[in-house]
Amino acid sequence: MLNPRLDQLTDFPFDRLRTLLEFETPPGDMTPIDLSLGGPMHEPPKILAQEIAANANGWGRYPPMDGTPGFLSAVSNWLCQRYGLPGDTFEEAGMILPVAGSRDPLYMLAAVSVPEDQPGEKPVVLMPNPFYHVYEAAAIMAGAKPVFVPATAENDYLPDYAGLDQKILERTALVFLCTPSNPQGKTADLDYMVSLIKLARKYHFNIAFDECYSEIYDKEPPPGGLQACAKIDQGFNRVVVFNSLSKRSSAPGLRAGFMAGDPALMKKMRLVRTYGGATVPLPIQAASAALYGDEKHVEANRALYRKKFDIAEEILGNQFGFYRPDGGFFLWLDVGDGEAATKQLWSEAGLKALPGAYLSRPDDAGETPGSRYIRLALVHDVETTKSAMRRLADTLR
């Protein structure tokens, strides 16, 4: 016997990509370049390995669920400095927890938020469309109905949650908002966030602010969910933010980050995590504290991404609807037919892209908002990126 909700899960985007390209072969004279995976490839800063080595005695102990004092104070200092919050904001125990990357706790917040069905009606989890694929699976496995809200060029890539039918909002248990977003690279401004928080409090749903790309930005540092809370009353009520060292410090293999926010909600997350969550090993917490305490490596990281967006801008110009995203490291290009372009790019140029259709779902009219697009991750070195952009422009002209 298996959980019937599993039947609603679609194949993982990268499995679909493998199937799409199964019978395509890249040209023999070109080194393939994989831009489909959003895995950071810049070198992590040296302090990471140094801190892990210096704290090696911690491998022999079970890590505490609540985070070490060093970890908690580094994250608290970083949050207060980054978002202009008072220094005592996180004094209450449990408002910050270490996480093994942000994916698992994002998934878990759905399990914590979604109530039982009301007679005949499933609770709802709202998410942008296109979206980071984990949100949909989290909603389904928690027993909710995922409702996909357009986040397209037509609405400046910001889902209009407030414009939804009141009946949907009344059934909503959780909303995901990714800022800067994957794949669109859109940053929500403070006014948008404040309105969303007010909406959540009016309709009694929780908000997951997925801020894993918060430090990879082009011009302005993106505002955060906790910063938006500070603009209004009721503390962090109904809000949890998720942050990660995967992108900030180019350390996706470290599996480290934090979640922070509403003390009542964090308490429930902690409870569930004590049964089924990964704790973060002591040497990793020590390295995380050092990484949140250092901005130099993050500035260098951002500069490298900017340089690659410069290259993309120079080579692509205004082709394929090119725009410079506010943040993140993806190009989101309108190529007319994302799946066809992905096949062509692989077979003619050895470039692996991800069709936008695999990151979105059909709307009520049967239109899949990402289907015209491809997503390209600018995670390689500068020279490889240059060569990839040239191949792209030559192939899809």
Ligand SMILES: Cc1ncc(COP(=O)(O)O)c(C=O)c1O
């Ligand atoms: C939008 C978004 N959220 C969360 C994650 C999870 O990242 P991690 O678990 O490495 O923190 C990713 C990773 O690619 C992502 O793109």
